[in-house]
Amino acid sequence: MPTYHYRCKNCKYDFTEQQSFTDDPIxxxxxxxxxxxxxxxxAPPIEFKGSGFYRTDKSK
Structure with missing residues (x-):
């Protein structure tokens, strides 16, 4: 299940919740x-490992 980050505009309280895609937002x-x-x-965290992710790499 995905984890969503929420913030209250009134009191600035930050929290995270695990919810299904079909659940209504809090x-x-x-x-x-x-x-x-x-x-x-x-932005989602992303990490490139290994070769093949650079312009200078050759395709096989």
Whole structure:
């Protein structure tokens, strides 16, 4: 299951939740109870290992 990062706009509380793709996004803050929670989007972590990822590498 994917992990999503959320932040409350009201109290600035940050938290993460594991949710299924079909689950509705969380909208109520567990800290202050306000309906001000939004997903925080960021770049996914990516790591290239091995050869074949550079312009100077030859294709086989």
């Amino acid at each position: 909208t109520i803050c567990p800290e202050c109870g306000e309906e001000q929670v939004r997903k925080v989007y960021s």
